[in-house]
Amino acid sequence: MLSLMLIREATDADWPAIWAFFQPITTAGETFTYPTDMGQDQARQGWLLSKPDRTVVALDEHGTVVGTAKMNRNHMGNADHIAGASYMVDPAHSGRGVGRALCEYSLNWARRNGYTAMQFNAVVATNTRAIGLYESLGFAVVGTLERGFRHPAHGHVGLHIMYRVLDEDPTW
Amino acid sequence: MLSLMLIREATDADWPAIWAFFQPITTAGETFTYPTDMGQDQARQGWLLSKPDRTVVALDEHGTVVGTAKMNRNHMGNADHIAGASYMVDPAHSGRGVGRALCEYSLNWARRNGYTAMQFNAVVATNTRAIGLYESLGFAVVGTLERGFRHPAHGHVGLHIMYRVLDEDPTW
Numbered sequence: 601m602l603s604l605m606l607i608r609e610a611t612d613a614d615w616p617a618i619w620a621f622f623q624p625i626t627t628a629g630e631t632f633t634y635p636t637d638m639g640q641d642q643a644r645q646g647w648l649l650s651k652p653d654r655t656v657v658a659l660d661e662h663g664t665v666v667g668t669a670k671m672n673r674n675h676m677g678n679a680d681h682i683a684g685a686s687y688m689v690d691p692a693h694s695g696r697g698v699g700r701a702l703c704e705y706s707l708n709w710a711r712r713n714g715y716t717a718m719q720f721n722a723v724v725a726t727n728t729r730a731i732g733l734y735e736s737l738g739f740a741v742v743g744t745l746e747r748g749f750r751h752p753a754h755g756h757v758g759l760h761i762m763y764r765v766l767d768e769d770p771t772w
Numbered sequence: 773m774l775s776l777m778l779i780r781e782a783t784d785a786d787w788p789a790i791w792a793f794f795q796p797i798t799t800a801g802e803t804f805t806y807p808t809d810m811g812q813d814q815a816r817q818g819w820l821l822s823k824p825d826r827t828v829v830a831l832d833e834h835g836t837v838v839g840t841a842k843m844n845r846n847h848m849g850n851a852d853h854i855a856g857a858s859y860m861v862d863p864a865h866s867g868r869g870v871g872r873a874l875c876e877y878s879l880n881w882a883r884r885n886g887y888t889a890m891q892f893n894a895v896v897a898t899n900t901r902a903i904g905l906y907e908s909l910g911f912a913v914v915g916t917l918e919r920g921f922r923h924p925a926h927g928h929v930g931l932h933i934m935y936r937v938l939d940e941d942p943t944w
Contacts, residue, residue: 626849629849629850632849633847633848633849633850633851633852634848634849635848635849636849636850638849675805675894675920675931676805676806676807677798677801677804677805677806677807677808677810678801678805678808678921678922678923678924679805679894679917679920679921679922679931680805681922682917682920682931716919717917717919717920719917719920721893722847722851742915742916742917742918742933743913743914743915743916743933743935744914744915745851745854745889745891745914745933745935746914746935746937747888747889747937748847748851748854748889748891748935749850749851750850750851750853751850752850759847759851759854761914761915761917761933763915763917763918763920765918765919
C-alpha cells in the first residue's frame with residue numbers, strides 16, 4: 601500500500617505524466633477498447649473530462665502521478681442514474697492499492713452526484729486482476745460479449761459488462 | 773407485412789417525417805435511453821449518422837416513412853468488430869414487419885462492413901416485443917442491468933444487453 605496518497609482533480613499540467621503510462625498501456629492493446637494507435641490529442645480529449653464528469657490523478661508520497669481515473673454518466677434519459685468509470689495505473693506502481701483507491705473514489709463520486717448504479721462497459725475477460733478488484737468492491741459480471749475482444753496474445757476473448765447498484769452499501 | 777417496402781439511406785429531407793414519430797416515442801420514455809425532452813437538433817445530430825456509420829429509412833408502398841434505423845461501430849480498438857444499431861418504427865405502422873426488415877438490413881450492413889458481432893447496449897426489459905424480435909433474429913440477452921431503467925409506468929426495471937455473433941449464420 602502507498603504510505604500516503606492524494607487523489608485530486610486532474611489538470612492539463614498532469615497530462616504528460618498520465619501519457620507516460622497511458623500510451624504504453626493502450627498501445628499494448630490488452631486491457632482497453634481504445635485504438636492501439638491513439639494519438640495524444642485524441643487520448644487527452646477522451647480522458648480529461650469536464651464537469652459534470654470528472655477526471656482525477658492519484659499521487660504518491662513524492663507527488664508522482666501513479667494512476668488516473670475518469671468517471672462519467674454512462675447512459676442518458678431514463679437510465680441516466682447509471683455512472684461509468686475507467687482506471688489506469690502506472691505498471692511501475694501496481695500492487696500498491698492505487699487501483700482500489702481510485703475505484704473507491706469513483707464510487708463515492710457517483711453517490712455524491714446522485715448516481716445509483718455503476719456500469720463498466722468493457723472489461724477484458726483476461727484482465728483477471730481488475731475483475732477481482734471490481735468484484736471485491738461489489739461489482740458482478742452481469743454479462744459477457746463472447747469473442748468481443750481481440751487480445752494480441754490470446755486471440756478472441758470475452759468482454760465483460762460489470763455492474764453494481766450503489767444504494768445498498770452506504771459505507772462507500 | 774408491407775406489400776412493398778424500400779429501405780434506403782436517410783437524408784436531411786426525411787427528418788420531419790422521422791421526427792413525427794421520433795418525438796412522441798422518446799417523450800414517452802418507455803423504450804429508449806434518450807433524454808425525454810430531447811430537442812430536434814440534438815435528436816437529428818444523434819440519429820442521422822455519417823459514413824462509415826449509416827442511417828436508413830423504411831418506406832411503405834406509398835413512399836411514406838414508416839421506420840428508421842441507425843447502425844454504427846459500438847466499440848473502438850480491439851473490440852471494433854462489434855457493431856451496434858437502433859430502430860424506430862412509427863406506431864401507426866407497427867405489426868407490419870418494418871422492425872424486422874430494418875433489423876435484417878442492419879445485420880447485412882454489419883456483415884458487409886466487416887463487423888463480426890452486434891450488440892444492443894440498452895434494451896428495456898419491458899419492451900418484450902422488441903426482445904422477441906431480436907431473439908428471433910439470433911440475438912440473446914447476455915446480461916441485465918438490474919434497476920437500470922426508470923420506466924414511467926413500471927418504475928425501475930432491467931436494462932438488457934443483447935448480442936449476437938455474426939459469423940455463424942451466413943444467410944444474413
